[in-house]
Amino acid sequence: MVNFGNCGEGWYNGGMKIIGTSGTNGSGKDTVGEIIAERHNFLFISVSDLLRIECRKRGLEVVRENLRAISAEWRREFGLGVLVDKAVELAESSSRHYDGIVASPMRNVGEAQHLKDIGGTLVWIDADPKVRYERIQVANRGRSGEDDKSYEEFLAEEEAEMHPNDPNDPSLLNGAGVKALADVTIMNDTDTETLQKSIDTALKL
Numbered sequence: 349m350v351n352f353g354n355c356g357e358g359w360y361n362g363g364m365k366i367i368g369t370s371g372t373n374g375s376g377k378d379t380v381g382e383i384i385a386e387r388h389n390f391l392f393i394s395v396s397d398l399l400r401i402e403c404r405k406r407g408l409e410v411v412r413e414n415l416r417a418i419s420a421e422w423r424r425e426f427g428l429g430v431l432v433d434k435a436v437e438l439a440e441s442s443s444r445h446y447d448g449i450v451a452s453p454m455r456n457v458g459e460a461q462h463l464k465d466i467g468g469t470l471v472w473i474d475a476d477p478k479v480r481y482e483r484i485q486v487a488n489r490g491r492s493g494e495d496d497k498s499y500e501e502f503l504a505e506e507e508a509e510m511h512p513n514d515p516n517d518p519s520l521l522n523g524a525g526v527k528a529l530a531d532v533t534i535m536n537d538t539d540t541e542t543l544q545k546s547i548d549t550a551l552k553l
Contacts, residue, residue: 364439365390365448367551368432368463370455370526371473373506374480376536376543380473381452383544388553390448391439395431412505416521419456423519428458432466455509457525458518464529469551472530475537477503 367384369377378394385392399415408414422430435451454460460470475483481502497505510523532550536543547553 364446366436366463366466366468367448367450367471368454368460368468369450369452369471369473370460370523370530371453371471372475372477372480372523373502373509374484375473375475376483377452377473379540380471380534380536380543380547381450383540383547384448384450384551384553387544387548388448389446390450391442391444391446393435393438393449393451395435395451396453398431398434412509416509419521420517420519423456423458427462428456428518429462429465430459431456432459432463432468436466454526455521455523456519457522457529460526460529464531469532470526470530471550472527472533473536474533475535477506479537 367390369380371377378392381390381392381394384390396415399418400410402418403410403414406418419431427433432451432454435449439446439449451463454463454470463470478499481499484502506523509521512520512522514520534543534546534550536546
């Protein structure tokens with residue numbers, strides 16, 4: 349299922365199309381990014397991987413609490429759109445020509461707004477919570493510290509990322525605020541073929 353908001357052209361000033369994905373945990377944000385990259389010559393950039401690399405550089409355990417802390421620190425130091433800017437810089441420094449960039453995930457209102465301000469399209473991806481939890485357990489994504497959670501812990505962690513504990517701090521994760529900014533919503537409850545069709549329909553790729 350696809351819901352359309354104010355879906356724009358999705359082009360930033362450098363002339364390359366940019367799409368940002370966001371959504372609930374296990375909804376398929378990276379999968380959507382990988383499908384767009386494979387089928388439409390986009391560069392897929394996981395901004396979460398940038399945070400994981402930084403976590404390891406600091407000798408920290410790669411868990412969601414540490415990733416959230418580093419992302420908030422970067423936003424305070426470099427601006428709310430820092431992860432979007434890093435994704436654009438990686439694309440611009442690549443020796444290969446791409447038709448666009450897809451960056452995932454957008455978890456902060458400021459970075460989501462920055463994406464839109466430079467002409468990007470923001471896509472929210474979602475699915476039933478039990479489907480998402482089972483998807484994470486089955487996928488074995490190699491993120492044991494992040495994914496080894498009970499269903500109750502999974503829901504509690506999601507709540508913490510959807511609603512910041514300090515609404516006056518703009519550097520924190522705010523999934524609900526990002527969702528409100530989304531241009532397009534894609535439900536990913538079924539199979540990959542249906543998801544591919546939803547992506548192409550929603551984004552006119």
